[in-house]
Each structure stands twice: as C-alpha cells, then as structure tokens.
Amino acid sequence: MTSSENTGALPPAMNTRLAHGIEMESNGHSSGESGFYLMHEGLSAFVARAVLIEEAAISLDLQYYIYSDDTSGRLLTAKLLEAADRGVRVRLLVDDLGTRLTNPWVTALDSHPNMEIRVFNPVEGRSGLRRGLEQALNFGRINHRMHNKLLVADGLAMITGGRNVADGYFTNAEVEFLDVDVIAIGAIIADASITFDDYWNHSVSLPVSKLISLREETHSLEELRTRLREHLVKEEKSEFRDALRESTLVKELAAGKVPFQWGTATLYADPPAKATDHESVPLSDYPGYQLGQIVKDSQERLQITNAYLIPGRRGTELFAELEERGVQVDILTNGLGTNDTAVAHGAYSRYRKPLLRAGVRLWELRPTAEREHRMHWFSDKSRATLHAKMMVIDSERSFVGSINLDSRSFILNTEIGVLIENAAVNRQLHRLFETWVAPDAAWRLQLDDRGRISWHATDDDNRAIVKHRDPDSNFWQRMLSRMLSRLPIESQI
Known part of the structure; x- marks a missing residue:
C-alpha cells in the first residue's frame, strides 16, 4: 500500500x-x-x-x-x-x-x-x-x-x-x-x-x-x-x-476472562507539531506539563520509576515542596552501572544530593541478574537496566507511558502515556515498585553526617553491603560521568 x-x-x-x-x-x-x-x-x-x-x-x-x-x-x-x-x-x-x-x-x-x-x-x-x-x-x-x-x-x-x-x-x-x-x-x-x-x-x-x-x-x-x-x-x-x-x-x-481493572482514564499525548514547530504548541498541551499538575495534587505518596531522571531546578523544588507537605516521594532510576547514556547519568548525578536533602528516598537499580528467584525473566548472563516510566500517585491514580523525567521528553521529543484511576492498578504498580527497590535489586542512596552519598544493599546471603562511590562502575566511568556533569547541555538530554 x-x-x-x-x-x-x-x-x-x-x-x-x-x-x-x-x-x-x-x-x-x-x-x-x-x-x-x-x-x-x-x-x-x-x-x-x-x-x-x-x-x-x-x-x-x-x-x-x-x-x-x-x-x-x-x-x-x-x-x-x-x-x-x-x-x-x-x-x-x-x-x-x-x-x-x-x-x-x-x-x-x-x-x-x-x-x-x-x-x-x-x-x-x-x-x-x-x-x-x-x-x-x-x-x-x-x-x-x-x-x-x-x-x-x-x-x-x-x-x-x-x-x-x-x-x-x-x-x-x-x-x-x-x-x-x-x-x-x-x-x-x-x-x-x-x-x-x-x-x-x-x-x-x-x-x-x-x-x-x-x-x-x-x-x-x-x-x-x-x-x-x-x-x-x-x-x-x-x-x-x-x-x-x-x-x-x-x-x-x-472468553472475556482477562482480569482487566476498570476506571476512568486520560490519554496524554504530545501533538505531532511539537516535533516540527514546538513554539506553536502551548506548554499546557505537553504531557510533561499536564503530569506535573497531577503530581502537584499528590496528598500521601508519589512513587516514580523512571529510566532517566534529570529533574532540573523546578522538578527538584516540586519534590521538595511535596515532602514539606508530608507527601513521601520515592524514586527508582538507573545508576552509573545500569545507565546506557553516560551524559544522562552525569546530568542526573548533580541532583542526587539536593533530592536526598529534601527528604526524597532514592534508589538506583543494580545491573546484575542475581535476583533470578525474584525476576525470572532474566537469563543467567543478562545485565539489567531500567527502562520503565511509571508513577504511583496516592492510592487511586497511576501513570504508565513513554515519558522520561528529563528535558528531552518534556521539551524535545513527542511522548504518550495514560493516567489510570483505579485502586487495584495502583496497588499492582506499588507492589512492583517495592519489588524493584528491594535491597537485592537496587541500591538505596543515603547521606551521611558529612553530606556524602553512600549506597546500601544486600548480598546473596542477605548481608548488608555499603559502598561509598558509585557501585558497579570503574574509575574511568566515574571520571567520565564527573566530566560530563559539568557540560551545559542539560536541555538537550
């Protein structure tokens, strides 16, 4: 045709x-x-x-x-x-x-x-x-x-x-x-x-x-x-x-036996003109902006799973404001060992301490597939990386889509996703989040008394592991990340 x-x-x-x-x-x-x-x-x-x-x-x-x-x-x-x-x-x-x-x-x-x-x-x-x-x-x-x-x-x-x-x-x-x-x-x-x-x-x-x-x-x-x-x-x-x-x-x-969960929903999609004449598209038509308005109304919890987290000043301030209002903000993203884009990790790394200081609980995915008992779709030799873009908002609303939390998704690329209003879907995604941030699947980031980041997890025998620099990385990766973090190109990432 x-x-x-x-x-x-x-x-x-x-x-x-x-x-x-x-x-x-x-x-x-x-x-x-x-x-x-x-x-x-x-x-x-x-x-x-x-x-x-x-x-x-x-x-x-x-x-x-x-x-x-x-x-x-x-x-x-x-x-x-x-x-x-x-x-x-x-x-x-x-x-x-x-x-x-x-x-x-x-x-x-x-x-x-x-x-x-x-x-x-x-x-x-x-x-x-x-x-x-x-x-x-x-x-x-x-x-x-x-x-x-x-x-x-x-x-x-x-x-x-x-x-x-x-x-x-x-x-x-x-x-x-x-x-x-x-x-x-x-x-x-x-x-x-x-x-x-x-x-x-x-x-x-x-x-x-x-x-x-x-x-x-x-x-x-x-x-x-x-x-x-x-x-x-x-x-x-x-x-x-x-x-x-x-x-x-x-x-x-x-047979009509798929366990669908029913509720009202909103499809968020960028107009295609965003890719050709973005100045003609009102900011209010961007799914990233529309999601931001939804997130602002959170009352109890906000759990975010996102491959690329570059919140910028406004995003960091938004999460801090939510924490001040008593909303617990939890975020899972990629670490240096699982991020497939060095420049994206470099930009993200600038926001780790501000987020932690604001009270955000932050995790980074571990790259190994040692948790086969927990995630059986991994093969023995595979290396995991996070690609999901989902949100759990309070106890009724959830979002699943293609939108990363970075300038490229918000401003440059066109994206799509769906906001679902259903408590059962919310619970399913909450359980999935809890599975993915378990100590054998992700590193929990914390600040010590001197304001330095440490990474916490457990080994195969459930013994505590603490790292004081980016886990699952080598010297050259860490150096490259630090160099890239200084480049003024965040709006293009």
Whole structure:
C-alpha cells in the first residue's frame, strides 16, 4: 500500500472473536470507563502484541520509536504480513533516528496492497555522508524525535507503555530492560486512534516509498515471505515461540476472562507539531506539563520509576515542596552501572544530593541478574537496566507511558502515556515498585553526617553491603560521568 493519501482510523471490528471477548469484558461498565491489564514481564508483553496482531480482522495501527530487525521484530513482522494477507489494513509509523530502515526488505513489505510504512520527521539522506550532513545542517528539526509507543488493534484494544520492538525489551538479550506496558480497552481506544491519525497524517510523516530509491536493490513480497518463513523455522525453539505456544491469552480474551481493572482514564499525548514547530504548541498541551499538575495534587505518596531522571531546578523544588507537605516521594532510576547514556547519568548525578536533602528516598537499580528467584525473566548472563516510566500517585491514580523525567521528553521529543484511576492498578504498580527497590535489586542512596552519598544493599546471603562511590562502575566511568556533569547541555538530554 504505497499511497501517500491521508487515511483515518477504521470503525471498530464487530462480530469477531476479539470483539465478542471485549464485549463480555465490558459488561457492567459504563461507556466512559476503560479496562487495563498491566504487563511487566517481557515475554508477556511480546505475546500480547503478537496476539492482538493475530486476532485483528479490520485494522492494525503501530507507532514505535524503535522497530528492530531482530528475532522479536521479525516474528512480529511475519504476523503483520499474515494479517495483511487476510485483508487487515496495516499502518506502521516509525521514527527515523530510532529505526534505521533496511531498504530491500522494507520496500517489499510496503509494497503489500494492505500495508503502508511511514517515517516520522525523516533525515533526507538514508545513509553515509549525506545523512550526516543532513543531521548537522538541520539539527534543530531532527533533534525532535517521536518517542511514542502505541499499538491499536481493530479499534478495540491498544498497548502502550515503555517498550519498543526489540529483543532487549522482551528478553533474549545481553541487556534486558525492566519495563511496564498496559493493554487497554474501552473508552480510551477512541482517543488512541485519534492520536495515531494525527501523527500518521502529519506533514512530516512520509511514506517510505518516497524515501528509498526504487533503483536500489529490492525484493519481492514472496522473497520476503521466504525469508520470514526461514526465520520462523530457525527460531522454532526460541523463548518467543515457546511463549506464544504456551500462552492462554487468546482463549482468555475470547472468553472475556482477562482480569482487566476498570476506571476512568486520560490519554496524554504530545501533538505531532511539537516535533516540527514546538513554539506553536502551548506548554499546557505537553504531557510533561499536564503530569506535573497531577503530581502537584499528590496528598500521601508519589512513587516514580523512571529510566532517566534529570529533574532540573523546578522538578527538584516540586519534590521538595511535596515532602514539606508530608507527601513521601520515592524514586527508582538507573545508576552509573545500569545507565546506557553516560551524559544522562552525569546530568542526573548533580541532583542526587539536593533530592536526598529534601527528604526524597532514592534508589538506583543494580545491573546484575542475581535476583533470578525474584525476576525470572532474566537469563543467567543478562545485565539489567531500567527502562520503565511509571508513577504511583496516592492510592487511586497511576501513570504508565513513554515519558522520561528529563528535558528531552518534556521539551524535545513527542511522548504518550495514560493516567489510570483505579485502586487495584495502583496497588499492582506499588507492589512492583517495592519489588524493584528491594535491597537485592537496587541500591538505596543515603547521606551521611558529612553530606556524602553512600549506597546500601544486600548480598546473596542477605548481608548488608555499603559502598561509598558509585557501585558497579570503574574509575574511568566515574571520571567520565564527573566530566560530563559539568557540560551545559542539560536541555538537550
């Protein structure tokens, strides 16, 4: 489907297995409510995406910052192709910097009459020197990226949260991400479809056929099918295929037996114009600003899990004000040993002491996978890093999305997330937070009498461990972090 015409969301599917199952799930709930099912295990999150793609009968809309050509990406691509073959309209929107397109196979996929791939805010040159020059000359535009993660199936169900499409987000990788997604049904789906259409039809969402020269090497759809079949055979015994075979999610959805939690909800999404003409977008339209207003109203507790914590002066003051009002603020983020961006850790490190002095309880994730008894989705050799972006607000409200607590998410990138008003979801995320900050999973930061930071945890035998410099790091990492912390580039991180 190589058309460049604007298209809109199709009407929700009716008289399908997924439609009947969701109708049963919705019985007894008002039309203004939405149902939510949390997923923090990577394989479950992969299976949920695969199942919604398999069950779709009318339409599939996918929006991702990263969509990788690895095991999980190829498995999901195979299912998207199968969906298109049975008549489902598939629209895939990816970010150009997060997802590097491989010409021969992308053009084959895009040539399917029921599929179209578009690229958000693309760099003109596809590779090499031309691409580098484009990035340098148009940095102001290119620096704004689409960080959203969204899948909408048949106008009936959606998945959003922190995960991109790549092995590390689902497992089967040396570095595995702790993350959270949510399946949603009900009233919020209409808002998700509107949001997707806004991005899909924006002037900087360009069809891939306009970006890749057809004079270059191309493959046919049949060659692509052969490639994907060979991949499926190769991965027959992979943990992804095993998880799909063993999953009961299809039957549970069809029978209306998924334990959805119901309540009112708000979808927060940046307008796509934020990436192209951010000065025309009122600050009040930014999800980061809107979340800040919600956080200000906290009364009892605020638990934050976020991969990149660079609160700035205003954020630090906000947390201090909450503490002064008696709101306990707890934050889990990455430490030097788990942060994949040295410059981000350098900027974050400047705020550790001010936060601790304000009364904020602060933890940093430990990188080892020694807590397999606690988190069984980690393999023996994997290294953990935090990627989740979630909040537990008092006892009723929660947030799950793609928004990091840094200037890049607030000001530069486009983001998405959902505020859920449901006590059970709040409790689930609270329990997950408590698991992730346990002494065998995270370092608790404290200030001693001389104002120095110390890190506290326990070993395999539950014996106390105390460190007086960034754990799980070497001299060169610490020196680089200190050097980067002095750079005046916080607004770009």
